[in-house]
Amino acid sequence: MSSTAPAPAATAADSVGRWPAVLCWLAVALEGFDLVVLGAVIPELLATQALGFTPEAATLVATLSLVGVGSGAVAVGPVVDRIGRRWTIIACVIGFSLFTLFVAFAPNVALFTLFRFIAGIFLGAVMPSCLAYISEYSKSGKTGKATTLTMTGYHAGAVGISLLAVAYSHNWHLLFAAGGLAGLLMVPLLWWKLPESEAFRIAQEAKRNPAAASATVTEAIDPAGHVDARAKSGMAGLFEGRLALVTIGVWASSFMGLLLVYGLNTWLPKIMADAGYEVSDSLVMLFVMNIGAVVGLVLAGWLADQHGTKRIVLMWFVLAAVFLAALSIPMTSQILLNLAVFITGVFVFSAQVLVYAFVSAIYPAQARGTALGMASGIGRLGAIVGPFITGALVTAGIAYPWGFYLFSAVAVLGFAAMVIVPKSVK
Secondary structure (H helix, E strand, O other): OOOOOOHHHHHHHHHHOOHHHHHHHHHHHHHHHHHHHHHHHHHHHHHHOHHHOOHHHHHHHHHHHHHHHHHHHHHHHHHHHHHOHHHHHHHHHHHHHHHHHHHHOOOOHHHHHHHHHHHHHHHHHHHHHHHHHHHHHOOOOOOHHHHHHHHHHHHHHHHHHHHHHHHHOOOHHHHHHHHHHHHHHHHHHHHHHOOOOHHHHHHHHHHHOHHHOOHHHHHHHOOOOOOOOOOOOHHHHHOOOOHHHHHHHHHHHHHHHHHHHHHHHHHHHHHHHHOOOOHHHHHHHHHHHHHHHHHHHHHHHHHHHHHOHHHHHHHHHHHHHHHHHHOOOOOOOHHHHHHHHHHHHHHHHHHHHHHHHHHHHHOOHHHHHHHHHHHHHHHHHHHHHHHHHHHHHHHHOOHHHHHHHHHHHHHHHHHHHHHOOOOOOO
16 A cells, blocks of 8 residues: 555645544534434423323324434435535534424424424434544544444433433423524534545546546545445445445344334333332433443444454444343342443443444445445334334333343344454455
8 A cells, every 4th residue: 555645635634623523423412412302302292282292193203203314314325425425414414403493383293293204304314424424534444433432422412402301391492492503503613614525525536537546546535445446336336246245234233233222212211110120210220321322432432443343343242132131130239230231331332333333444435325324224223113112012011021131132133143244345
């Protein structure tokens, strides 16, 4: 590899400093804020019957919100690979901010649901766009740390809205307005400080002029040097050669990963309450598990860059399975129980994000956005299935301990899906 080839890309990155990393983190944090705000206000909407909300209406808006998120993730892939990362991120932030703001002033349940569905489309699209951008901005060929640190933004946003909801849940309009206005205020900064991805720009030039696709271009597109600058773009690029096996494996593991994340986030307090723990303790457990998630993201990214992303993904799924099964064991010590929940959060939440890091590293720039969008979109199906299946176990009165056995089995399936994936496509 030429020692001088990557210089232009590095210079471009240096000229904008850390702004791209910060802005992508903030965009993902806004996604976390605006996604979790619905769950934070549903109890208030139902208690006051605001806009005429009923349990059935709340279920519908929550479901359609997730459908919108999944649809946006799938749809954004070809867009981000065609028009670029910068413009897609800016458009997504404008889109979800405006429609989140519209939700705050919705006059009835129907428009509330419609606005939330459309906001969901843009919310689902922003994360794959940011991950595609940040994996290329790092310029190192190692995407673990870049991806996991960016995804800590999601949890920061979720924690932020949770804390705001404690004080302002009685004013649900204000919570939606805060999310919308924060995004709109960020748009000028994105416009000013977020340049287009160098890898995307060079990939587009190589596409227009294949004869110019030299080794220098290949290195600039993908520092790991494992793909050709003439690789196919869009969906066709996901099934080219050995990438077909990668695609199948990461889709399955992403489905299992988000099934775990959403199943636990939705039902953990109820499952632990059914197990005989105090309801207040059960809510604390959910908070502890999400703190574990942040720690797990930082640790997983560092280890993935040191020892290889696939190896750490496999380890994370196995350990998630072990600790999920362990939660089925009654624990009399509150300290021991919270420690077990914390460690479970370390592995469960970051296993899914490591799949995204693997996707960012193995696909060529021409198909990276599509690959991330599809992995996220298929994963969102798991996000819908997880709460549904767990809810059925709760209704049947067997969520404890069988819910944890189910989650453990899902983690094993996530492990199995990643086993079939080649760690490189050289």
